[in-house]
Amino acid sequence: MYLEYFNFTDEPFKITPDSKYLYLSRQHEEVLQALLYGITQRKGFMAVIGDIGTGKTTISRALLNRLDKSIDTSIILNPMLSVQELLEAINDDFGNAAATRDTVKGQIDALNEFMLRRLRFNKNAIVMIDEAQHLSVESMEMLRLLSNLETEDKKLMQIIFLGQKELETKLKSPELRQLDQRIGIRYFLGPLNYTETCNYIVHRITMAGGGGGSIQLEERGLRKIFEYSKGVPRRVNMICDRSLLEAFAQRSKLVTSGIVKAAIRDIEGLSNPSGVAFSGRKKVWEFWKWF
Numbered sequence: 001m002y003l004e005y006f007n008f009t010d011e012p013f014k015i016t017p018d019s020k021y022l023y024l025s026r027q028h029e030e031v032l033q034a035l036l037y038g039i040t041q042r043k044g045f046m047a048v049i050g051d052i053g054t055g056k057t058t059i060s061r062a063l064l065n066r067l068d069k070s071i072d073t074s075i076i077l078n079p080m081l082s083v084q085e086l087l088e089a090i091n092d093d094f095g096n097a098a099a100t101r102d103t104v105k106g107q108i109d110a111l112n113e114f115m116l117r118r119l120r121f122n123k124n125a126i127v128m129i130d131e132a133q134h135l136s137v138e139s140m141e142m143l144r145l146l147s148n149l150e151t152e153d154k155k156l157m158q159i160i161f162l163g164q165k166e167l168e169t170k171l172k173s174p175e176l177r178q179l180d181q182r183i184g185i186r187y188f189l190g191p192l193n194y195t196e197t198c199n200y201i202v203h204r205i206t207m208a209g210g211g212g213g214s215i216q217l218e219e220r221g222l223r224k225i226f227e228y229s230k231g232v233p234r235r236v237n238m239i240c241d242r243s244l245l246e247a248f249a250q251r252s253k254l255v256t257s258g259i260v261k262a263a264i265r266d267i268e269g270l271s272n273p274s275g276v277a278f279s280g281r282k283k284v285w286e287f288w289k290w291f
């Protein structure tokens, strides 16, 4: 593997969300701040909507790391649940042994009692729903009714939806208009721009222990990565991982646009012609020069 060749202590471009590699672009920082604000101000519903692979789940992890540990949190990763299952999952996460577990009403009552008990201590509670585009209309309606539990100016429970663009379409449907109107904070997460993409790549390489001048990134190679990935972090990871593998196969410490092109061909499953066409080496970003 290329890890040793480039002096990495860890895989730099894994495609699993890992807080160690968190890179805060302007948008990622803004969305985190917006959610933290919404939580402390008890805004009720919040939504983070973005294209596939732009960092929504990563942001949810980062948010959890920044939250006061005394806040009750429920994280729903797979919301393709019935209303009853969703309520059970929330009660379970809150550690709330619901009195009547076998009916929707029993679950709702138990959750409301729990929230009121927490209110006495001025405690906040958060339900974070990832992949929220998969929530059923019934579940969304149930969440809206749950959030009716409030004091004069504060919601007892903050509900954060993280989802792909279909979530926005769903929220705009006539049957969810009431819920849509209650979303106090809504953030659209887009891809990284070119400079951010470069900084993101350098950040991951650094965090994985690579560096010391062992990797050089040709500017035209970086541009190719950006062009292909369109600044979507998951795609950047895929293409960078392949490019490093390709560079290793070529025993080249310089990632050229030719190497990136070969990596793209690999990803797309096209036949890989023998030999990598090395393009001009006029502009080379040496890794340490980024700092």
Ligand SMILES: Nc1ncnc2c1ncn2[C@@H]1O[C@H](COP(=O)(O)OP(=O)(O)OP(=O)(O)O)[C@@H](O)[C@H]1O
Pocket: 014, 015, 016, 017, 018, 021, 022, 023, 024, 025, 028, 050, 051, 052, 053, 054, 055, 056, 057, 058, 059, 164, 233, 234, 235, 237
């Ligand atoms: N801000 C970031 N810092 C570091 N890595 C990131 C960041 N954003 C995204 N990534 C990387 O991109 C990958 C995809 O991100 P993530 O899973 O958070 O996207 P997503 O928006 O939840 O995607 P999906 O729409 O498929 O659920 C992550 O596994 C992570 O490796």
Ligand SMILES: [Mg+2]
Pocket: 056, 057, 058, 130, 131
């Ligand atoms: Mg996700």
